[in-house]
Amino acid sequence: MSSFASSPGTRDILSPDSSRWRLFQATFAEVVERAGYQYIIPPMFEELGVFLRLGDSTEVVTKEMYDFEDKGGRRIALRPEQTASVCRAFVEHRPTTPWKVWYAGPNFRYEKPQQGRYRQFDQVGIEALGVDDPMLDAEVISLASNFYQELGLQQVQLFINTLGDEGDRDKYTEALRLYFTENLSLLSAESRITLEKNPLRVLDSKRPEDQAIIGGAPTIRDYLSDGAAEHFQAVLSALDAMNIKYTLSDRLVRGLDYYRRTTFEFVSTALTAAHTAIGGGGRYDGLVEQLGGPATAGIGFAIGLDRTLLACDAENVFAAPNTSVSVFVVDTTGGIHAAELCLLLRSNGVSVDRAFDHRSMKAQMKAADRRGAAIAVIIGSDEVEQGTVVIRPMGDGQQFSCPKSNVLETIRLELQKLGS
């Protein structure tokens, strides 16, 4: 084969999906900008070290990193997520806090592709730095929830948990290690390996044989410092006040090591495939410090574009926007008149398409239909002679001719009449 296809785990997003993607991002932008979040565009690659802070016990770092050496001998990695980049940017620019930003764009992880899981995958998300008020946690969560509503999704469930402060988390992790080690014989082989790397993650196992022992595991609640417990209670109270439904899940630990205190995940109950998590996030107080900045609180979430759209499909909401054109110009005299008219209409804000290659009138009309035009403007030799054009509504309306000098206003009027 001498032809090419896109690399594994990547694909072309064609119309109308591409328009749907754009609308998705625009909808997200509207929701979060309304709340004072500002757009940030971090680079798609960073020095590898930026991402190593995500934790060396996470697979995102150990085996899924898309890293390489550039021509200057630097260790570079394509970003596997954007939180670390945003924190790096914070350290680099030191903006005044609270710093509330949102982003949209692709991330990269080297893993085996599947539906809803790609090597290049898009996320939208927000990060808020410099505030450790639990009210901010609640705001962040409410914005995600608000966005899902805006898309029309109803079957989205919010799971929430706290991982405590760093000390709490460490004590809890130790307790888990002890508990699972005592019950090692009851654990699946895979979970035993996970146990060595990160006991917290054993809680994530979906293997049936692990469920019983996980059920009896100690919970984080018994290890929370007073401060962390209070913080969590405050977040929950705020969610209650905003009437945001949630499910407490003390097994929710999430993949990246930097999470502290509040963590949450949004799951689509409309999806039956394995990947039902359509968004998630949490607090990461301490990450900025690890990246060389001052001790700074931080919280955010990321929402997966593909998976969320799969959920939209499953619920039959958020359809692709219409990409048709208002006017289609049919010119059987060679195309110059079409060129003139297209220019006139386009520069006056009317969307117009036309045919090329001297196609028959029938073929051009067919193209007009396919293009979804509300009206066709027909220019034949008679019209050229008389200095007119024919305006033909593509629906039920009657076609009529109009002088060339009036064409712009007539078309505007007609489009208005047709409501398009």
Add this chain to the structure above:
RNA sequence: GUGGGCGUAGCUCAGUUGGUUAGAGCGCCAGGUUGUGGUCCUGGAGGCCGGGGGUUCGAGACCCCUCGUCCACCCCA
């Protein structure tokens, strides 16, 4: 990274225990309609049957390898 299913026209898929010129529907192009789309009718274009090797007189069908894709696991969005 592990295990399994599937790769035939632009798309969705037929193709008998291996048998000669590889099919359908949709889409596309043209004509029926010498100035008119959406319905209908007729015709046409478009395939190294994912790639490589093997078995055989003969392979789209069978075997091996490889690539891609889907599903499950792992993990995550």
